[in-house]
Amino acid sequence: MPQPSTLSMYELTINARVSWQAHSLSTAGTNGSNKVMSRRQILADGSEADACSGSIAKHHHAELLAEYLAATGIPLCQACRHRDGRRVAALVERPEYKNLSIEQILQGCGLCDAHGFLVTAKNANSHQGTEARSKLTKHSLVEFSFALGLPGRAQETLHLFTRSGESKDEGQMLMKIPARSGDFALLVRYTSVGIGVDTYRWQVAIIDEQQRRNRHRAILSALRDALLSPDGAMTATMLPHLTGLEGAIVVQSDVGRAPMYSALKEDFVTRLVAMQSDTCLVYPFATVDAFHAIMQDLITSSDPYLPASYRPEQQQEGDK
Ligand SMILES: [Zn+2]
Numbered sequence: 327m328p329q330p331s332t333l334s335m336y337e338l339t340i341n342a343r344v345s346w347q348a349h350s351l352s353t354a355g356t357n358g359s360n361k362v363m364s365r366r367q368i369l370a371d372g373s374e375a376d377a378c379s380g381s382i383a384k385h386h387h388a389e390l391l392a393e394y395l396a397a398t399g400i401p402l403c404q405a406c407r408h409r410d411g412r413r414v415a416a417l418v419e420r421p422e423y424k425n426l427s428i429e430q431i432l433q434g435c436g437l438c439d440a441h442g443f444l445v446t447a448k449n450a451n452s453h454q455g456t457e458a459r460s461k462l463t464k465h466s467l468v469e470f471s472f473a474l475g476l477p478g479r480a481q482e483t484l485h486l487f488t489r490s491g492e493s494k495d496e497g498q499m500l501m502k503i504p505a506r507s508g509d510f511a512l513l514v515r516y517t518s519v520g521i522g523v524d525t526y527r528w529q530v531a532i533i534d535e536q537q538r539r540n541r542h543r544a545i546l547s548a549l550r551d552a553l554l555s556p557d558g559a560m561t562a563t564m565l566p567h568l569t570g571l572e573g574a575i576v577v578q579s580d581v582g583r584a585p586m587y588s589a590l591k592e593d594f595v596t597r598l599v600a601m602q603s604d605t606c607l608v609y610p611f612a613t614v615d616a617f618h619a620i621m622q623d624l625i626t627s628s629d630p631y632l633p634a635s636y637r638p639e640q641q642q643e644g645d646k
Contacts, residue, residue: 333607333624334579335542336631340514341598342553342573342617343589344473347507348483349566351558352378352473362503362560364482367474369590376475376482376506378558383470383512385411386557387548388441394544395436400537403435413443418459428462428524429531436541439522439532442466467520468545471513474590480508505564511589514549518542518630519581530636535629542630550621554614571614574598577624580605581634 354365367377405416417423432439447461489499522532578584587594602608611617
C-alpha cells in the first residue's frame with residue numbers, strides 16, 4: 327500500500343489480467359447476416375487472440391474524465407464540453423480560438439491536457455484569404471493497449487437474434503451476434519509528469535500545485551472506474567460480467583519509465599515485483615477490491631511529479 331505521506335508520481339502503469347464473460351465490447355464490422363464480427367489479433371507464435379481495441383478504452387476514459395474534471399471545477403474547452411473527440415482542433419477556425427498558444431489551450435482544458443490533440447500546420451493562402459497556422463500538438467498522457475484474450479482462455483458463442491420489420495410484409499430479420507468470454511491481458515500507461523506540460527517543447531504551462539493535483543486525481547479516478555465498470559460496444563444488451571481483476575500497478579516516483587509486463591505471460595506479476603526499487607514501487611493485486619484500494623490510496627496520496635527544471639530546489643542549485 328502507498329504510504330500516507332504524499333507520493334511523487336512520474337509515471338504509472340497498470341498491468342492487468344481482466345476477466346469478462348458474455349461481452350461484445352469491441353467489434354469489427356459486418357459480414358452478410360453476421361451483423362457484428364469479433365475483433366481478432368494474431369500473436370507472435372501464430373495463435374489467434376480475441377482483441378478489444380485500445381481506442382474504445384481510451385474513449386471511455388476520456389468520457390469519464392470529462393465528468394470528473396467538470397465536477398472539480400477544472401475548465402474544459404468548448405469542444406470537450408460537448409464531448410467532441412477532435413478536442414481543441416475542432417475550434418481553431420473560430421475567431422476567438424485563432425492565435426491561441428499551447429499554454430492557453432492546456433490551461434483552458436483539462437481534457438485536451440490529458441488526452442492530447444493535434445492542430446495541423448497550414449500555409450497562408452491569399453486566394454482563399456486564409457492565414458498561416460503553426461502546428462499545435464500534445465501526445466496523450468494516458469495510453470491503452472489492445473486487451474488481448476489469453477490463448478486457450480477465450481470462448482465465443484454465436485447468438486441468433488430476430489428483429490421485426492416495419493410491416494408484416496417485411497417479416498423478420500435474422501442477425502448473428504457473437505458474445506465472447508475470456509481472460510484478457512491489458513496494459514495502461516499514464517505519464518503523470520506531463521500534466522500541465524507542453525510535452526512537445528517540454529515547457530510547463532501550469533505551475534500551480536493544486537491545479538496539477540486536481541487534474542491528476544481526476545485522471546486516476548477515471549482509470550479506476552474504467553477497469554471496474556467496463557464499457558465499449560453493445561453494452562446496452564451485452565454489458566460484460568466482470569468476474570476477475572488481477573495484476574500489478576507500478577509507480578515510478580522519480581525521473582524514468584515505470585516498467586510494463588503483459589499478463590499474456592503467466593509470471594507477469596512475479597517479474598514486475600522483482601523490479602521493485604526505491605523509485606520503482608510495485609503494488610500487486612489479486613481481486614477487484616484490492617485494485618480498488620490501491621487506486622483509492624494513490625488518488626488521495628499521490629502528486630504528479632513536476633519536471634526537474636521547474637523544481638525550486640533545482641533552480642537554487644542552478645543559481646549557485
Ligand atoms: Zn478540450
